[in-house]
Amino acid sequence: MNSFAFLEKSARQQGDGLALIHGDERISYRDFHKRALAVGGNLVALGCKPGDRVAFCLANSPRIMEVIFGCFAAGLVVVPVNARLHPREMAYIVENSGARILIHGGEYEEGIAANAALFAGVRRISPDAAGSAEPYSILLDEANALGAAVEAAPEDLCWLFYTSGTTGKPKGAMWNHRMVRTVIMNYLADLHNIQPGEMVLHCAPMSHGSGIVALPTVARGAVNAISDSASFDVDALLATVERLKVSHIAFMAPTQIVKLLEDYVPGRYDISSLSAICYGGAPIYVEQLKQAMATFGPVFVQLYGQGEAPITITGLSAAAHARLLAADDPRIGSAGQVRTDVEAHCVDQNDNPLPPGEAGEVVARGDVVMPGYWANPEASAEALRGGWLHTGDIGYFDEQGYLFLLDRAKDMVISGGNNVYPREVEEVIILHPKVANCVVFGIPDDYWGEAVHAVVVPKEGETITAKEIIDFCGEHMAGYKKPKAVDFVDALPVSGYGKILRREVRDQYWQGHSGRIGGGAAAQAGGR
Incomplete structure (x- = not known):
C-alpha cells in the first residue's frame, strides 16, 4: 500500500482533531490531508511523474510534513536535505538524486544565489517566496489537488536518505513503502506505543530522526507539535511541554539531554505529562543517563539504527531502562536488544557469525533494511553483501541479546x-x-x-x-x-x-x- 494511507486513515478517524502545531499555526487532520493532496497534485502539474525526486531543505515547520505526504500521495520520492549543510553540499545531493524540484527556506536563498550554477535547471520553491524562488502557495492550488493517492507497490521507492561514507561523498539510502511501514510498526511495537491525540514534540531536525518519528505519530492520529525555537532552548522546550501537555519528545541527541540537565530548574515548569523521550544518534555516558533518569524519571527510550536501516535495529524501551537501572545492571550501557522483526548479529572479517561476547561488525537484515544506495551499485553490493546490511559498527551481543557498541569499522x-x-x-x-x-x-x-x-x-x-x-x-x-x-x-x-x-x-x-x-x-x- 501507499504510505499515504496512514494519513488517509487518521484524517478519516480524527477529522477536526489536531495534526500539526507550530507556533500559532494549528492544522487539523482534515486540513493536513487536503493540503498534502494539493501539494502532490501540484507537483504533478509542474511535470513530476511517479518515481521523480523532490528535495526539500527546510527549517522545522508543518511544510515538511505536507511535502513528505504530498510526495507519497503522488508516488514521488522525497529527498530531505539537512538544513545545516553548506549550499555546495546541498547542491551535490540535489544533483546526485536528480531532483527536479527543490523546496527551501528563504534563509538559504543567499547561499544558493552565490552558487547559482550548481542549481541550474532545478525548479525552486520557497515558503518565504525568497529571491528567484517561486512561492510555496503554488503547491496549494486546490484546482490541481489529487482526488486520492496513487497506487504504490511495496517495492516502490518513496524516500532517499542521504548518508555519507568514508569517501565523504553522500550516498542516498533508498527507502521503499515497505520500509516506511516497517519503521512505523516497529516504533509503535517496540519503543513507544503512541496513542491517538497524544502530543509529540519535535525539537530536533525533522529531516532526520525526529521527522521519522513523525510518521508513527501520523499513523496513530496523534499531534506533531513542532518547536518554533530557532535553536535548542531548554526553557522554551519545557514551557512548551507544560503548555501543550506534551507526553512524548520525538527525538533528542545526547548533547541535548546534557544541555537539558545543565539548564533544568526543578519546579519551574510542570512537566508531569512527559512519559517518553526518544534519544539516539550518538553515545551518551551512563552517568549522564542515570542523572537524567533521576531528574526526569523513567521516560527515556533509546534507539540504534542508521539511514540504511532507520531507527529500528535495536532499542531499549522506557520500561527496560527503568528495570536495568533499578537492578544496577550494566546492560543500561548497551544499545538494547534486536527489534521484533529484525535479525542482527556480529560477524568477523570473513562474515562468519560470532558467538555472544565476541566483538565484530554488526550486521542486520529484515524489511527495515534498504534495498541499496541510489545510483551506486558498487556501494550497495559492499554494504549488503551476503544479504546482510554491514553497519560499519563494531560491537558484541551478550548472552541475552543486548548489543554493546565498541567502535566503528569506519572513521566516522x-x-x-x-x-x-x-x-x-x-x-x-x-x-x-x-x-x-x-x-x-x-x-x-x-x-x-x-x-x-x-x-x-x-x-x-x-x-x-x-x-x-x-x-x-x-x-x-x-x-x-x-x-x-x-x-x-x-x-x-x-x-x-x-x-x-x-x-x-x-x-x-x-x-x-x-x-x-x-x-x-x-x-x-x-x-x-
Whole structure:
C-alpha cells in the first residue's frame, strides 16, 4: 500500500482533531490531508511523474510534513536535505538524486544565489517566496489537488536518505513503502506505543530522526507539535511541554539531554505529562543517563539504527531502562536488544557469525533494511553483501541479546548527534595553499561526545594558524563539520604503503578513555 494511507486513515478517524502545531499555526487532520493532496497534485502539474525526486531543505515547520505526504500521495520520492549543510553540499545531493524540484527556506536563498550554477535547471520553491524562488502557495492550488493517492507497490521507492561514507561523498539510502511501514510498526511495537491525540514534540531536525518519528505519530492520529525555537532552548522546550501537555519528545541527541540537565530548574515548569523521550544518534555516558533518569524519571527510550536501516535495529524501551537501572545492571550501557522483526548479529572479517561476547561488525537484515544506495551499485553490493546490511559498527551481543557498541569499522565522527566524515573534512583542508598534509578524527569531548579534530602538516616555510584552518573549512562546508581545534606537526606517521596511520595519531588523544565512540572513561550507552 501507499504510505499515504496512514494519513488517509487518521484524517478519516480524527477529522477536526489536531495534526500539526507550530507556533500559532494549528492544522487539523482534515486540513493536513487536503493540503498534502494539493501539494502532490501540484507537483504533478509542474511535470513530476511517479518515481521523480523532490528535495526539500527546510527549517522545522508543518511544510515538511505536507511535502513528505504530498510526495507519497503522488508516488514521488522525497529527498530531505539537512538544513545545516553548506549550499555546495546541498547542491551535490540535489544533483546526485536528480531532483527536479527543490523546496527551501528563504534563509538559504543567499547561499544558493552565490552558487547559482550548481542549481541550474532545478525548479525552486520557497515558503518565504525568497529571491528567484517561486512561492510555496503554488503547491496549494486546490484546482490541481489529487482526488486520492496513487497506487504504490511495496517495492516502490518513496524516500532517499542521504548518508555519507568514508569517501565523504553522500550516498542516498533508498527507502521503499515497505520500509516506511516497517519503521512505523516497529516504533509503535517496540519503543513507544503512541496513542491517538497524544502530543509529540519535535525539537530536533525533522529531516532526520525526529521527522521519522513523525510518521508513527501520523499513523496513530496523534499531534506533531513542532518547536518554533530557532535553536535548542531548554526553557522554551519545557514551557512548551507544560503548555501543550506534551507526553512524548520525538527525538533528542545526547548533547541535548546534557544541555537539558545543565539548564533544568526543578519546579519551574510542570512537566508531569512527559512519559517518553526518544534519544539516539550518538553515545551518551551512563552517568549522564542515570542523572537524567533521576531528574526526569523513567521516560527515556533509546534507539540504534542508521539511514540504511532507520531507527529500528535495536532499542531499549522506557520500561527496560527503568528495570536495568533499578537492578544496577550494566546492560543500561548497551544499545538494547534486536527489534521484533529484525535479525542482527556480529560477524568477523570473513562474515562468519560470532558467538555472544565476541566483538565484530554488526550486521542486520529484515524489511527495515534498504534495498541499496541510489545510483551506486558498487556501494550497495559492499554494504549488503551476503544479504546482510554491514553497519560499519563494531560491537558484541551478550548472552541475552543486548548489543554493546565498541567502535566503528569506519572513521566516522559523531559530534552532537551529527555524522562527520574525516575524509570529507580532509579534502577541504588540503585545498588550503599553506597545507601539505592533514588527518582528521574525533577526540573525546564531555559535551559533544566527540569533537572534530585536525592534525595539519604545513608546507615548508609556511606559517598558519588554527583559526585560518577552521575559517577555511567554514567557507566550504557546514559549521558542525569544522574542526573544533587544530594541532600542527612536522610529519604524519605512514605505513609501508604510504598510507597515513590515522589510528596511531588518533590513539594519542584517547589514552585513558575506554571507548572509541564518544569519549570518556565511563561506560556508555547510545546509538547512531
